[in-house]
Amino acid sequence: MDLSVFHRRNKSQVNEKDIIVTSNFATQLFFSYFKELVGKEVTVELKNDLAIRGTLHSVDQYLNIKLENTRVVDQDKYPHMLSVRNCFIRGSVVRYVLLPQDGVDIDILHDATRREARGG
Amino acid sequence: MSSWAGPDEIFLSTSLAGFLDKKLIVLLRDGRKLLGTLCSFDQFANVVLQGACERVIVGELYCDVPLGLYVIRGENVVLIGELDREKDELPAHMTCVSEAEIRKAEKAEREARDLKGSMRKRMEFLDFD
Numbered sequence: 001m002d003l004s005v006f007h008r009r010n011k012s013q014v015n016e017k018d019i020i021v022t023s024n025f026a027t028q029l030f031f032s033y034f035k036e037l038v039g040k041e042v043t044v045e046l047k048n049d050l051a052i053r054g055t056l057h058s059v060d061q062y063l064n065i066k067l068e069n070t071r072v073v074d075q076d077k078y079p080h081m082l083s084v085r086n087c088f089i090r091g092s093v094v095r096y097v098l099l100p101q102d103g104v105d106i107d108i109l110h111d112a113t114r115r116e117a118r119g120g
Numbered sequence: 121m122s123s124w125a126g127p128d129e130i131f132l133s134t135s136l137a138g139f140l141d142k143k144l145i146v147l148l149r150d151g152r153k154l155l156g157t158l159c160s161f162d163q164f165a166n167v168v169l170q171g172a173c174e175r176v177i178v179g180e181l182y183c184d185v186p187l188g189l190y191v192i193r194g195e196n197v198v199l200i201g202e203l204d205r206e207k208d209e210l211p212a213h214m215t216c217v218s219e220a221e222i223r224k225a226e227k228a229e230r231e232a233r234d235l236k237g238s239m240r241k242r243m244e245f246l247d248f249d
Contacts (some may be wrong), residue, residue, distance in 0.1 A: 085202065
């Protein structure tokens with residue numbers, strides 16, 4: 001898939017505080033999309049309600065995620081996560097990925113989605 | 121992520137190769153927390169932990185129950201975290217206790233929870249909310 005579609009061509013007005021994307025649809029598109037987000041600060045909420053904030057280090061075809069400089073959003077509830085700075089999250093247990101405000105350009109995502117729906 | 125990936129690719133990719141021989145914490149789907157050194161893994165996140173132990177935490181108490189060599193099926197893995205040696209693994213106010221004591225604490229917590237549930241059921245006719 002052509003990654004260049006995600007490079008910012010024009011700034012659209014994205015006013016929502018955070019854009020939420022669920023992670024089990026059109027895997028190739030979202031794989032490419034998440035690759036574009038590498039290096040950005042994201043919050044990953046897991047199906048067991050644990051929410052982790054960190055810098056997106058890498059992502060793979062299963063949407064497994066590696067985070068750096070992680071911190072757990074509700075640290076008091078999860079004391080065992082205190083010394084975890086780098087972690088690997090299995091894609092199948094992710095509920096949400098909360099993206100930074102500038103992490104998504106709706107127009108470009110629309111274009112890419114249509115292209116994917118037409119079959120690349 | 122092929123096995124031919126060189127050292128740079130390993131650290132840049134999502135592969136677990138960078139975690140080999142490191143002390144890790146593995147969170148499982150049932151809420152258990154296993155600690156150990158990563159020996160091996162595959163693309164499903166099946167992992168082999170050497171010197172594994174389960175960290176049981178009840179309130180302010182904790183205990184590391186030794187388990188030995190563990191092979192964990194990938195579907196049960198939620199998260200694999202690298203433990204930073206520089207940092208404390210747990211908050212200072214937590215106390216390490218024996219396995220017998222932690223089991224007792226677990227039982228007490230479970231009974232308290234069950235009691236709360238049954239009390240609530242008995243009071244349901246009051247229709248509070």
